Amino acid sequence: MRRKLRRKGRDRHVGLPSLPAAELTWVKKLSVVLNRLGETMSETYDFLFKFLVIGSAGTGKSCLLHQFIENKFKQDSNHTIGVEFGSRVVNVGGKSVKLQIWDTAGQERFRSVTRSYYRGAAGALLVYDITSRETYNALTNWLTDARTLASPNIAIILCGNKKDLDADREVTFLEASRFAQESELMFLETSALSGENVEEAFLKCARTILNKIESGELDPERMGSGIQLAAEASSRSAVPRLVWTSVKEHPQPLYSEFQDSGLCCFSNEPLHNYSTLVLNTGF
Numbered sequence: 001m002r003r004k005l006r007r008k009g010r011d012r013h014v015g016l017p018s019l020p021a022a023e024l025t026w027v028k029k030l031s032v033v034l035n036r037l038g039e040t041m042s043e044t045y046d047f048l049f050k051f052l053v054i055g056s057a058g059t060g061k062s063c064l065l066h067q068f069i070e071n072k073f074k075q076d077s078n079h080t081i082g083v084e085f086g087s088r089v090v091n092v093g094g095k096s097v098k099l100q101i102w103d104t105a106g107q108e109r110f111r112s113v114t115r116s117y118y119r120g121a122a123g124a125l126l127v128y129d130i131t132s133r134e135t136y137n138a139l140t141n142w143l144t145d146a147r148t149l150a151s152p153n154i155a156i157i158l159c160g161n162k163k164d165l166d167a168d169r170e171v172t173f174l175e176a177s178r179f180a181q182e183s184e185l186m187f188l189e190t191s192a193l194s195g196e197n198v199e200e201a202f203l204k205c206a207r208t209i210l211n212k213i214e215s216g217e218l219d220p221e222r223m224g225s226g227i228q229l230a231a232e233a234s235s236r237s238a239v240p241r242l243v244w245t246s247v248k249e250h251p252q253p254l255y256s257e258f259q260d261s262g263l264c265c266f267s268n269e270p271l272h273n274y275s276t277l278v279l280n281t282g283f
């Protein structure tokens with residue numbers, strides 16, 4: 001299998017070794033994500049913000065993203081494997097802002113993979129399920145990860161999802177809003193099912209980031225800010241690329257080498273002992 005990749009102005013072919021079926025499926029899936037990411041980066045906008053959607057498994061992260069992008073509820077949502085990606089251009093305070101959104105898997109077994117996506121995020125939706133106290137209790141851990149791995153200044157909105165299931169509620173609005181206030185988070189209860197407050201959550205977070213840029217509190221040109229200006233985002237250096245290697249040929253050091261240069265590492269269980277995929281998200 002040969003794959004054509006553009007790198008620093010040159011076309012480059014990278015040959016993938018023959019792989020077991022499960023691993024091949026994973027590589028193909030990542031290539032689709034990568035192509036979508038590349039396509040969306042060519043659109044016109046004033047700013048591009050990198051967003052994360054984080055929180056425990058089953059809280060509705062993928063459904064929130066789907067509702068925001070597609071304007072409908074995602075039926076039969078399965079657990080996310082690693083990460084999913086979506087993007088949408090929105091108008092915030094007269095500026096056109098592209099939200100590049102990384103929907104991360106909530107399951108513990110993917111934690112090391114998803115953590116590698118936090119770097120350079122400007123904003124995040126931190127999601128719990130109002131009908132599950134367990135997902136609410138886990139918020140502190142998610143928050144610590146976000147502030148440590150993304151940026152201490154990351155704009156985070158707490159989303160109490162499944163607002164439509166009020167009869168099964170285990171977490172009150174008041175309790176969560178106090179937690180949000182103490183933790184300096186914005187807060188909304190949302191329903192990916194009905195769409196209530198979904199658009200608002202993403203826009204509120206984007207507006208906060210834009211306000212910080214306009215007030216000078218946030219420097220969009222600082223490395224790792226999670227923000228790109230239009231010119232920068234359309235440059236070649238921002239075009240994502242996939243780099244393949246086999247662990248046998250190039251073991252662990254590759255990860256840190258790329259991590260230090262701002263690239264993200266992407267692997268999952270089937271690939272874990274065999275190979276490493278490195279995805280440059282452009283941040």
Ligand SMILES: Nc1nc2c(ncn2[C@@H]2O[C@H](COP(=O)(O)OP(=O)(O)OP(=O)(O)O)[C@@H](O)[C@H]2O)c(=O)[nH]1
Binds near residue numbers: 062076080161193
């Ligand atoms: N009633 C209701 N159900 C929802 C809502 N959002 C998601 N669900 C359901 O909750 C379940 C989990 O949704 P997902 O979006 O897959 O959850 P997730 O947080 O992405 O899960 P992981 O990918 O495992 O981290 C699915 O059965 C959804 O149909 C909502 O707002 N209301």
